[in-house]
Amino acid sequence: xxxxxxxxxxxxxxxxxxxxxxxxxxxxxxxxxxxxxxxxxxxxxxxxxxxxxxxxxxxxxxxxxxxxxxxxxxxxxxxxxxxxxxxxxxxxxxxxxxxxxxxxxxxxxxxxxxxxxxxxxxxxxxxxxxxxxxxxxxxxxxxxxxxxxxxxxxxxxxxxxxxxxxxxxxxxxxxxxxxxxxxxxxxxxxxxxxxxxxxxxxxxxxxxxxxxxxxxxxxxxxxxxxxxxxxxxxxxxxxxxxxxxxxxxxxxxxxxxxxxxxxxxxxxxxxxxxxxxxxxxxxxxxxxxxxxxxxxxxxxxxxxxxxxxxxxxxxxxxxxxxxxxxxxxxxxxxxxxxxxxxxxxxxxxxxxxxxxxxxxxxxxxxxxxxx
Numbered sequence: 001x002x003x004x005x006x007x008x009x010x011x012x013x014x015x016x017x018x019x020x021x022x023x024x025x026x027x028x029x030x031x032x033x034x035x036x037x038x039x040x041x042x043x044x045x046x047x048x049x050x051x052x053x054x055x056x057x058x059x060x061x062x063x064x065x066x067x068x069x070x071x072x073x074x075x076x077x078x079x080x081x082x083x084x085x086x087x088x089x090x091x092x093x094x095x096x097x098x099x100x101x102x103x104x105x106x107x108x109x110x111x112x113x114x115x116x117x118x119x120x121x122x123x124x125x126x127x128x129x130x131x132x133x134x135x136x137x138x139x140x141x142x143x144x145x146x147x148x149x150x151x152x153x154x155x156x157x158x159x160x161x162x163x164x165x166x167x168x169x170x171x172x173x174x175x176x177x178x179x180x181x182x183x184x185x186x187x188x189x190x191x192x193x194x195x196x197x198x199x200x201x202x203x204x205x206x207x208x209x210x211x212x213x214x215x216x217x218x219x220x221x222x223x224x225x226x227x228x229x230x231x232x233x234x235x236x237x238x239x240x241x242x243x244x245x246x247x248x249x250x251x252x253x254x255x256x257x258x259x260x261x262x263x264x265x266x267x268x269x270x271x272x273x274x275x276x277x278x279x280x281x282x283x284x285x286x287x288x289x290x291x292x293x294x295x296x297x298x299x300x301x302x303x304x305x306x307x308x309x310x311x312x313x314x315x316x317x318x319x320x321x322x323x324x325x326x327x328x329x330x331x332x333x334x335x336x337x338x339x340x341x342x343x344x345x346x347x348x349x350x351x352x353x354x355x356x357x358x359x360x361x362x363x364x365x366x367x368x369x370x371x
Contacts, residue, residue, distance in 0.1 A: 304346020
């Protein structure tokens with residue numbers, strides 16, 4: 001009994017030393033690797049912040065451009081309304097011209113006769129004055145000057161000339177308006193094209209930044225996983241050294257967890273306690289007491305998350321109440337390899353490892369197999 005109590009004291013002392021001086025039990029190379037990975041992760045996060053800020057700035061710029069384009073579109077809609085009005089005016093004038101043309105057609109024969117007669121009389125200047133005037137005012141002025149305004153032999157010709165000048169003047173006005181609006185439309189189209197081109201450029205830039213942000217996020221995730229893996233390696237190495245420092249039994253077993261035994265093998269609370277309970281904290285690595293093959297790694301009744309390792313020769317070990325698994329069924333494990341993490345799943349009252357040794361399926365006192 002005194003020897004067993006002394007053994008427990010030594011185990012507790014070893015655990016205390018391990019907790020107080022983790023740096024001593026941590027491999028320098030792994031610590032350096034972890035620091036380097038964390039530094040890379042910090043650099044990636046700084047780049048990610050910058051890229052995210054740039055993406056946000058571009059996004060705001062794009063929204064601003066879209067608002068400007070909407071403003072231009074309103075102006076375009078207004079122009080379209082003006083165009084519609086002018087087109088309506090054109091149709092009205094065209095109808096008027098058509099009606100005027102009918103009037104011209106009605107007097108054209110008589111006007112032709114008068115023009116021929118004037119030509120025969122040698123009065124070509126009268127014909128030129130009446131048919132080549134640029135405005136009604138010019139026509140009236142020339143007719144008055146030539147003294148033909150009130151002559152019966154020029155009345156049809158004068159009316160014909162006035163109608164032609166009127167139509168030409170109306171056409172000039174409408175063509176001018178249409179050209180003015182066409183020019184505005186060309187300017188609008190050019191502006192819209194420039195804005196769309198600029199927006200496309202910004203969209204491309206934004207897409208590039210988004211791609212870079214996605215790449216950096218992936219890199220961040222990879223580095224976080226790498227840092228976590230290194231951390232787990234360090235913890236696993238610490239756990240392995242922590243238990244191997246306690247030695248190996250004659251049967252080739254090591255302790256699965258370096259901690260005080262809080263409940264031994266044997267009758268407890270009116271029933272048989274088929275293993276030992278070793279104190280620990282949630283997430284603390286638990287290692288295989290001996291190499292073997294994992295035959296179970298799952299939730300198992302009151303044991304909670306449990307792992308069973310078959311060591312051959314009819315001997316198996318059971319590790320219960322895990323908070324998480326490090327191995328799967330069918331996997332081969334080496335002695336000292338992490339198989340799971342301390343927890344309190346299943347029937348338990350606090351974080352600890354329930355550890356059993358079974359021979360041909362029947363539980364035996366694990367202390368007989370541990371150093």
